[in-house]
Amino acid sequence: MFKLWQNIKKYYRLFELIILVFFLFLILFISSLQIILRNFFQAVEWFDLLLKYSVLWVGMFAASIATYEHKHIRIDLISRFTKGRFKSAIVAIADLFASIICGILLYSFVIYIIKIEYPSTDPAPFLGIKKWVMLLVLPFNFFIMSFRFLVRFFTNVYNFRNNKEEVDTDDFIDLIKNNEGEDK
């Protein structure tokens, strides 16, 4: 069971990284190509739209990675100057809050896409791909982020109960496993 969890985590992170690398190269390639086309031939109009949506995809997957890497921008006036158990408790509250908000955003996006974007008859921005398909990246990553914040929340609750300070692992299952290893 633990092994399966580890594998899912590993391969999903790899998948995220592949998406990131792919879209970043795509942005670099298309924008460079567009310069050449614009100056010497004719610019392709939908390239600009492709660029915009690629940034959305890069941005959302990157935001999702920032969640497990603990790299989101915060105003952490209090948690920076607290220690030990208390810190775990505070961070747990913040993570639970973040998880709930991402959940609400996920919910609002699902409704929004089903009610407004999916039935929309606007022409597809490029290559026949409808706008709602491009927007799916938002609810998908809010789901992942909500889940990751929830896992962080449990990790910190675990730390709090065991009198430990928040440590930089994003996964309480890792932590339990590690502690078991230490105990033995």
Add this chain to the structure above:
Amino acid sequence: MIALLLLLLVVLIAIIGAPLFCVIAAMALINFIKSGIGILVVPQELAGIVNIPLIYSIPLFAFAGYLLAHSKASIRLVRLTKAAIGWIPGGLPIVTLITCALFTAFTGASGITIVALGGFLLPALLSENYKEKFSLGLVTSSGSIGLLFPPSLPLILFGVIAGASIDKLFVAGIIPGIVIILTFSVFSIIVSVKQKIPTTKFDFKELTLALNDAKFELPLPILLFLGIYSGKMAISDAAAFTCLYIFIVEMLVLKDIKFKELPKIMKESMVLVGAILIILACSLAATNFLIDQQVPQKLFDSIKDIITNKWTFLIVLNIFLLIVGCLMDIFSALVIIVPLILPIAEAYNVNLIHLGIIFLTNLEIGYLTPPVGMNLFVASIRFGKSIVDIYKGVVVFIGLSLISLVIITYFPLLSTWFIEKPAIVSQWEYTYEDGNVDRIIVKNNGVYLRKKGSLMDIMMDDPYIGKYEIKNDKITLYTEEGKEEYNFELYNDGKKLMFETLSFKKEQRHKIFYNNLINPPLHIKEANLIGKWQQNDDFIEFYFNGHVNLSLNNEDQKDYRYRILDKKKLEFKDDETNTKLICDYKFELNKLKITINKKSYLFDRGESGSDL
């Protein structure tokens, strides 16, 4: 009441360290639910991030910066500057300042400068017998010093959020950026002379070697500079070009970075971009709500009696932004604060570009101020010193930054010297509450045309034609009954004209804002051309709408569209035949000299017809 409590709760959660994007999204959600609009607006606004112009330059510049940071470019850069200027007193500190500034400009001040450059600059400073406190302070505060130089990410982000021209911001930041470096440099020279630190000798051979070493990277800033400032390269092009150039040089030519490392570098840079973009997206929902609720207007109304002029406003703004800089990092501060301040700054007639430079200078200081100054923490970890030691080191530099801030704020020309001044010569319109309109056309030759009344009257009636006089910031309009006198000022880069009635009592003065009907507003140079120019039977007449009518050598009148190319050249375009004609122009006293096909004509200002 419940909503207020909820908002307070959200602020509390922000302080305990919830991700900022969640905090902003929560505010937007609460507000939209409270006002009954419903939460479906939130996803719509969030998805609106794709429509922000130039958004894709952000990942490109960030990736380019991280590539540079992971290559050995920093070592080559330090070697080159050291060879070039290391021999003057305070040489090494100045080398530190310049290299850090250039490096930060490209890497976007994410603490990476201290990590990449600090590691060998600090030991070098210590080995030249600079005191530890000074060296620590210098390296730490240099970590954000290049924010004002292109193509820094915060500069681009300000342009994106404020809707300001990024090309102009790129030019505007240069002199203020140099001011900061100069202030620090002067201090460093004083320290070095006081401590009697020996200078090194200038070594020409080393300079040529260092130049050769940096021969691939050196052309980039030069090409960017020439490309952007000549107007040949748009910002989006510059982003792609920079990224591609650095990619090719560092990966393929110099092979500083192995392909194996690439995914890691991409991830690192994109995590920063993701963290910024998601805040930007959420703030689109939150700030639109704040603007719908007229929060900036209310803020302005509450302060306008206390803060009566631009200069006091700027003092208050600086204090406010310094506090913001203490509490927030630069990206979230830009995203949240800029939309709120923008309308207020416009009301005080602060130039948008100047505002951007003031914002960034303040937030640059925010990198150094406790409790959340990022440079302090990065330096503390990088150099293994306690935060308190770092604090002690940077205090002097915060003081120096404040001096630069005052200079940058109160000498707007440092950032706006290249921006052409708008002209009063234009078509202006003021609409009364009852729908009546007051339309004034200000011409070049001291003549104005004016119509007042309903829209119907304006269509039908002939305008009143009178003379006007301008003295400094006072305008006198001569009318049938006598004269009207006002103080005037052009607002928002010429989009609005303010007339203030003159009165000895302050309470009796009031301001009227006329809107410019010409869009984009004319600058003084263009406005000078407007009107009819005559010489015997030849004439040339420039209109507000971009058309020009001319008749030379007794030929038939011809209609062209004109465009000012530069200080000397005009372009006439014939719409029918789609041909272009380039001619020279020059103002000589009150005359206009135009050279077409090597033949010159000298015109006097003539009486022009109606433009209404």
